[in-house]
Amino acid sequence: xxxxxxxxVAASGEYLTFTLGAEEYGIDILKVQEIRGYDAVTKIANxxxxxxGVINLRGVIVPIVDLRIKFNxxxxxxxxxxxxxxxxxxxxxxxxxxxxxxxVIQLSSDNLRPAPEFGSVLDTRYILGLGTVEExxxxxxxxxRLMTGQEMALMDAAV
Amino acid sequence: xxxFYQVFFEETSEHLASxxxxxxxxxxxxxxxxxxxxxxxxxxxxxxxxxxxxxTDMTSVTHVLESLLDRLRKEEIPLxxxxxxxxxxxxxxxxxxxxxxxxxxEAEADVIASVCARLNQLAVGEAAESQEQDTPxxxxxxxxxxxxxxxxxxxxxxxxxxxxxxNLLEGLRDIAALEVKQRPDGTDGHLIxxxxxxxxxxxxxxxxxxxxxxxxxxxxxxxxxxxxxxFDDLGxxxxxxxxxxxxxxFDDLxxxxxxxxxxxxxxxxxxGLFDDAPxxxxxxxxxxxxxxxxxxxxxxxxxxxIGYGIYVNAPGGLGLFDDAPxxxxxxQNSAPPPFCGKTAAAFVEGVGGAASSAQATQKPSQADAGRxxxxxxxxxxxxxxxxxxxxxxxxxxTDTSIRVAVExxxxxxxxxGELVITQAMLAEAASNLDPVLAEKILAGxxxxxxxxxxxxxxxxxxxxxxxxxVFSRFPRVVRDLAGKLNKQVEMKTIxxxxxxxxxxxxxxxxxxxxxxxxxxxxGIETPDKRIAAGKNPKxxxxxxxxxxxxxxxIEVMDDGGGLxxxxxxxxxxxKGLAVSDSMTDFDVWQLIFAPxxxxxxxxxxxxxxxxxxxxxxxxxxxLGGRVExxxxxxxxxxxxxxxxxxxxxxxGMSVGVGxxxxxxxxxxxxxxxxxxxxxxxxxxxxxxxxxxxGEYLPLISLAEAFGLDGEADITKGLLVVVEAEEGKAAxxxxxxxxxxxxxxxxxxxxxxxxxxxxxxxxxxxxxxxxIIDVSAVTRMGLSQVKQRLAA
Numbered sequence: 001x002x003x004x005x006x007x008x009v010a011a012s013g014e015y016l017t018f019t020l021g022a023e024e025y026g027i028d029i030l031k032v033q034e035i036r037g038y039d040a041v042t043k044i045a046n047x048x049x050x051x052x053g054v055i056n057l058r059g060v061i062v063p064i065v066d067l068r069i070k071f072n073x074x075x076x077x078x079x080x081x082x083x084x085x086x087x088x089x090x091x092x093x094x095x096x097x098x099x100x101x102x103x104v105i106q107l108s109s110d111n112l113r114p115a116p117e118f119g120s121v122l123d124t125r126y127i128l129g130l131g132t133v134e135e136x137x138x139x140x141x142x143x144x145r146l147m148t149g150q151e152m153a154l155m156d157a158a159v
Numbered sequence: 160x161x162x163f164y165q166v167f168f169e170e171t172s173e174h175l176a177s178x179x180x181x182x183x184x185x186x187x188x189x190x191x192x193x194x195x196x197x198x199x200x201x202x203x204x205x206x207x208x209x210x211x212x213x214x215t216d217m218t219s220v221t222h223v224l225e226s227l228l229d230r231l232r233k234e235e236i237p238l239x240x241x242x243x244x245x246x247x248x249x250x251x252x253x254x255x256x257x258x259x260x261x262x263x264x265e266a267e268a269d270v271i272a273s274v275c276a277r278l279n280q281l282a283v284g285e286a287a288e289s290q291e292q293d294t295p296x297x298x299x300x301x302x303x304x305x306x307x308x309x310x311x312x313x314x315x316x317x318x319x320x321x322x323x324x325x326n327l328l329e330g331l332r333d334i335a336a337l338e339v340k341q342r343p344d345g346t347d348g349h350l351i352x353x354x355x356x357x358x359x360x361x362x363x364x365x366x367x368x369x370x371x372x373x374x375x376x377x378x379x380x381x382x383x384x385x386x387x388x389x390f391d392d393l394g395x396x397x398x399x400x401x402x403x404x405x406x407x408x409f410d411d412l413x414x415x416x417x418x419x420x421x422x423x424x425x426x427x428x429x430x431g432l433f434d435d436a437p438x439x440x441x442x443x444x445x446x447x448x449x450x451x452x453x454x455x456x457x458x459x460x461x462x463x464x465i466g467y468g469i470y471v472n473a474p475g476g477l478g479l480f481d482d483a484p485x486x487x488x489x490x491q492n493s494a495p496p497p498f499c500g501k502t503a504a505a506f507v508e509g510v511g512g513a514a515s516s517a518q519a520t521q522k523p524s525q526a527d528a529g530r531x532x533x534x535x536x537x538x539x540x541x542x543x544x545x546x547x548x549x550x551x552x553x554x555x556x557t558d559t560s561i562r563v564a565v566e567x568x569x570x571x572x573x574x575x576g577e578l579v580i581t582q583a584m585l586a587e588a589a590s591n592l593d594p595v596l597a598e599k600i601l602a603g604x605x606x607x608x609x610x611x612x613x614x615x616x617x618x619x620x621x622x623x624x625x626x627x628x629v630f631s632r633f634p635r636v637v638r639d640l641a642g643k644l645n646k647q648v649e650m651k652t653i654x655x656x657x658x659x660x661x662x663x664x665x666x667x668x669x670x671x672x673x674x675x676x677x678x679x680x681x682g683i684e685t686p687d688k689r690i691a692a693g694k695n696p697k698x699x700x701x702x703x704x705x706x707x708x709x710x711x712x713i714e715v716m717d718d719g720g721g722l723x724x725x726x727x728x729x730x731x732x733x734k735g736l737a738v739s740d741s742m743t744d745f746d747v748w749q750l751i752f753a754p755x756x757x758x759x760x761x762x763x764x765x766x767x768x769x770x771x772x773x774x775x776x777x778x779x780x781x782l783g784g785r786v787e788x789x790x791x792x793x794x795x796x797x798x799x800x801x802x803x804x805x806x807x808x809x810x811g812m813s814v815g816v817g818x819x820x821x822x823x824x825x826x827x828x829x830x831x832x833x834x835x836x837x838x839x840x841x842x843x844x845x846x847x848x849x850x851x852x853g854e855y856l857p858l859i860s861l862a863e864a865f866g867l868d869g870e871a872d873i874t875k876g877l878l879v880v881v882e883a884e885e886g887k888a889a890x891x892x893x894x895x896x897x898x899x900x901x902x903x904x905x906x907x908x909x910x911x912x913x914x915x916x917x918x919x920x921x922x923x924x925x926x927x928x929x930i931i932d933v934s935a936v937t938r939m940g941l942s943q944v945k946q947r948l949a950a
Contacts, residue, residue, distance in 0.1 A: 041927075042819060042926060044910070045866055045867075045914075045916070046866060046914065053927075056580075056926065058577060059573045059576055059921065060908070060909065061909060061910070061927055063909055063910040092908070154910060154911065155910075
């Protein structure tokens with residue numbers, strides 16, 4: 001997918017929606033590699049709290065980020081319903097912990113509205129827009145930008 | 160076609176490398192025929208390959224090279240040192256041309272021309288000279304000048320034109336004294352001529368190639384008189400005189416008529432040029448057909464196989480061929496048994512001689528072997544047969560290897576790693592089963608674990624390559640550099656077969672080259688200085704590789720002047736490095752590795768080395784290795800490089816800290832012990848030291864360093880004493896879990912570098928464990944201590 005398209009306000013396509021607390025988020029389905037259950041992680045020394053650690057995904061060491069902690073949503077319970085979405089961003093593989101995966105939806109640019117400017121943990125830079133499907137509001141996140149952003153500390157600064 | 164280019168490029172590089180290697184090992188005074196043949200074969204393969212792919216520039220260079228080599232291996236001319244130089248240069252040109260075809264810069268045309276001219280001159284000049292010497296004393300023994308009868312059938316369009324025939328004869332006169340017996344004309348295209356020449360058959364054929372097809376040319380010795388008839392007693396002496404050339408000397412038909420045997424000879428060496436013996440009429444066509452079939456396959460091994468064969472001669476003259484498939488085939492095809500007496504002998508001669516003509520022509524000194532060894536005729540043959548049988552075996556070995564992309568191997572290694580983990584999970588799950596009820600499953604899992612372990616080992620070994628891959632490039636480097644520096648250097652390698660991971664092999668080449676160059680440049684003295692010092696004027700440079708524990712140790716040794724301690728100290732003081740005259744030698748030598756400690760003004764021509772030694776050290780440490788120097792004035796210097804066996808695998812000690820598992824590289828571990836409370840001292844209040852065997856080591860708690868809830872009570876945990884470049888330290892851990900080989904996985908691939916960790920690995924239970932970067936952790940601990948001391 002073209003970068004300019006993903007950063008634009010209105011990108012249409014298929015989105016994977018997931019819940020974090022009471023909120024529903026959507027990410028570009030093409031960035032998703034797979035969805036799996038939450039497994040024990042190995043902690044990484046001196047990492048931010050939202051980086052849970054790393055897991056072994058078929059021989060690849062994959063860092064796991066808990067978006068609930070990152071977005072200050074609370075409710076950090078890990079049970080059999082906790083889901084990890086494995087993302088493929090650039091040449092990297094990383095996982096995000098979410099409360100649950102809902103479904104895959106089609107969003108056209110018509111039902112994507114730009115997010116209003118207001119101070120939140122989730123900088124509006126990372127929000128592509130707010131989508132409306134029936135009565136649900138879906139926060140469409142630019143997951144690539146979010147995960148590669150400096151504050152996620154998922155990469156070396158030089159990268 | 161282009162998809163085969165890569166194969167050609169790779170093969171040609173290999174041929175060039177082996178050619179160079181052989182050339183360097185060649186003893187100019189007594190060249191081994193086997194080596195000359197091998198060099199010839201390499202050149203021939205390059206020529207064939209480049210011809211096939213249309214790289215005509217390479218074909219033409221190899222052709223010149225090949226002609227000279229061909230004469231050499233037939234011992235028509237002696238090997239000279241300058242020829243070796245010319246060959247090496249030709250090899251360089253071929254390499255440059257090869258690079259050009261791979262997209263590199265174009266090879267310089269004038270250099271090519273000059274080297275070709277030199278090769279030609281070496282080949283032709285020598286030929287003229289030896290012809291002069293040999294012509295008057297033409298004998299039946301070793302004279303390469305032969306009198307042969309050449310007959311060929313010119314196509315009608317050629318033979319009808321008188322000029323064309325003239326041209327042809329003119330061409331032949333250039334290389335041979337010519338006596339035309341039958342001149343072709345418009346009605347009969349048959350040309351028969353007797354030539355006295357030194358040229359080999361292939362040259363004659365080349366000369367004729369323009370006019371008629373090589374298979375229409377027959378060359379046979381002109382039989383003139385009894386002098387050639389030393390096979391009179393063939394029937395009795397039994398047919399083992401393979402030493403003789405397969406040109407049909409054993410022909411016992413004095414009045415050999417021009418009845419031409421249409422022997423086809425697909426190979427340069429004129430295979431199959433033996434004449435019919437009466438009574439064995441089938442022998443000639445069938446075997447030559449057979450040979451022709453094999454020879455164009457362009458496989459040296461195949462030709463080799465045909466070339467030799469042990470055949471034990473039965474009294475009756477029945478040939479029993481052995482080992483050589485080609486020869487065997489000939490026998491099957493052509494020998495209607497039983498033969499007896501003279502005829503059979505002649506036949507066996509014919510086949511054997513023809514088959515071994517390639518080899519036999521190079522041994523003219525054996526030409527009279529039949530006469531010399533009438534009593535024990537089979538010795539020579541048996542020997543050469545055996546030797547070449549060995550060679551066939553090695554040739555077969557190289558054929559059984561395949562080229563595989565490294566990524567595929569790495570993928571395989573990863574998959575096997577997964578398999579090992581899966582197997583471990585299975586084993587764990589099965590451990591809860593009732594051993595009585597699930598006996599079969601448990602036995603199966605046992606077997607599975609054994610097999611996976613074996614499999615892992617075999618897969619890992621795929622990546623291992625012998626050190627000779629690296630060492631093989633140095634004879635050339637040493638030779639060239641020694642020539643440039645006017646030094647005499649002999650290079651020795653020990654432990655060529657020591658195996659090392661491919662990744663390491665690639666990365667160790669540059670630092671090693673550096674060390675070798677340094678040894679030559681600064682270590683080994685010039686011959687007169689060496690003589691003055693009472694040493695052999697020829698210096699020795701030794702490269703040695705060996706396994707020591709989990710390490711590969713590579714040593715570069717020279718018997719030169721050694722390092723000059725005083726000069727190094729002096730220079731270090733100038734540089735403002737912290738030195739004192741009381742430093743140990745070891746520490747002084749380490750100064751050389753300091754960045755910026757450059758040679759140019761530092762070091763006398765005998766004493767020092769320093770050109771980029773810091774780079775060497777950094778490279779080797781980057782590979783997880785260490786460099787040490789030993790030197791003694793007047794006796795030489797030894798550089799020792801210690802490397803882990805592979806980059807991908809690490810022997811580790813697994814330790815538990817706060818519920819997590821960490822891997823400490825076993826190479827850094829000195830000992831582990833249970834601390835006693837009275838050995839723990841504090842420094843500046845809270846920084847802890849531990850007193851072990853008279854040494855005070857900083858105590859680093861891994862739990863603290865990595866922010867984990869570890870064991871707080873020092874007496875309940877364990878201390879692992881490690882040594883890194885910064886010095887020793889004691890790591891405090893909760894427990895020791897065991898020792899195992901782990902596959903190193905990068906953390907940076909998907910995450911980023913974590914201070915204190917060098918990577919991660921996957922344990923048997925599928926969990927991730929972190930590998931501790933001992934130097935970094937030690938540094939962290941030491942800096943803490945220093946900070947506290949300073950405060």
